[in-house]
Amino acid sequence: MSLTATRVIRMFTGLMVVYQLVLLVTDLLHLMCRSLYLTLRTAWCTLSPPRPKSIVGEVVLVTGAGHGIGRELSLQFGRLGAKVICLDINETTNKKTVSDINLEGGAAWGYQCDVSSREEIRQAAAQVRSDVGEVTILVNNAGIMPAKPFLRHSPEDITNIFSVNIFSHFWMVQEWLPSFITQGSGHIVAISSIAGLMATSNLVPYCSTKYAVKGLMDGLTEELRYADRHPNIHLTCVHPFIVDTGLSKNPRIRFPSINVITSPAQCATRIIDGVRREEEVICIPGRDYYFIKLMNILPREVYKAVLDFFDTGMDEDDE
C-alpha cells in the first residue's frame, strides 16, 4: 500500500474515534439534563399532584370483591361512576357487594370465580365480554395469607398460595392485556404488600408471592414502555402495610402510632386516588415508600438491627 493511502486510513480512523466520543458526550449531557428535568418534575408533582383523571364509564374488574379491600374498591369505584365487575370465590359475599353498589345507584355485575383456576378465569372473562364488554381497568386484589413457620406449610398450601396470589395475576393479565393493546389504553393494578418489599417470618410463601407480584409489575412496566410502544397502558403496584380486614390474624406491632393500621375504606381511597393520577408505586401509609428506600441503603446488619427495634411482624395463626 502507498504511504498516502495508509495516512488517509489512519486519519479516517482517528476521525471516527472523535466522532464516537462526541456522540457519547452528547448522549451523556442529554441524560444529565433529562434526569435533572425529571427529578424537578417529580418533586413538583409530589408537592402539587396532577388532577386525578375521571373514571366515569370505565369498566373496572376487581378480584376478591366480596370482602376487605376488594369490596371497598368496588364500592368506591361504583360511586365514581365506573361499571364494576366483581369477582370472588365466595358467591354470597360477592353478591352482597354487587347489590350494595346497585342500591347506591351504581352499575355492577358479579361473577363467582376461583382466580387460582385459569379455566374459571377464562369462563368468567367470556361471560363479562358478553354481558358488559371489554375491561379497561383490571384490579388483581384477591389474596390469601396463611401465617406459620416455614416447615409447617404443606406442599399443597404453598402451591395454593402461589396459585391465588400470583399465578392468578398472570392469567388475568393474559386475558385482558390483548384488548388493552388493541384499544391502545388500559390500566393494570396489582395489590402486593409491604411484605413484597420487606420479608418477614411466618409468612415466607406469602412474601415470596408478593415479591413476585412486584417482579411481574416491574417487568411488565419495562416491556410495555419499551420504545414508547404503549404510552397509554398504565400499571400500578400497591404495597399496603396492615389493613384492618381480618386477613392479618395476629399482627405484632411495637409502635402502633408509627406502624399505622389503615381501614379498608382508607386503603381503597388511597389506591383509587393513585390509580387516577397514574402512580406506578403506592405504599400505604405513604411514608413506608421512603422508609423502605432508606432501609435498603443500610448495611445488612444495621437493617436487621432496625427491624429488631421495630419488632413488627406476624405471629402464627391460631390453629
Ligand SMILES: NC(=O)c1ccc[n+]([C@@H]2O[C@H](COP(=O)([O-])OP(=O)(O)OC[C@H]3O[C@@H](n4cnc5c(N)ncnc54)[C@H](O)[C@@H]3O)[C@@H](O)[C@H]2O)c1
Ligand atoms: N389486609 C392486609 O393487612 C393486607 C396488607 C397488605 C396487602 N394485602 C393484600 O390485599 C389483598 C386483599 O386483602 P384483604 O385484606 O382485603 O383480604 P380479605 O380476606 O378481606 O378479602 C379477600 C377476598 O378475596 C377472596 N378470595 C380469596 N381467594 C380467592 C380465590 N381463589 N378466588 C377468588 N377470590 C378469592 C375472598 O373470598 C375475599 O372475599 C390481598 O392480596 C392481600 O394480600 C392485605
Ligand SMILES: *[C@@H]1O[C@H](CO)[C@@H](O)[C@H](O)[C@H]1NC(C)=O
Ligand atoms: C362466604 O363468606 C361468608 C362470610 O365470611 C361465610 O360465612 C361463608 O361460609 C362463605 N362461603 C363460602 C362458600 O366459603
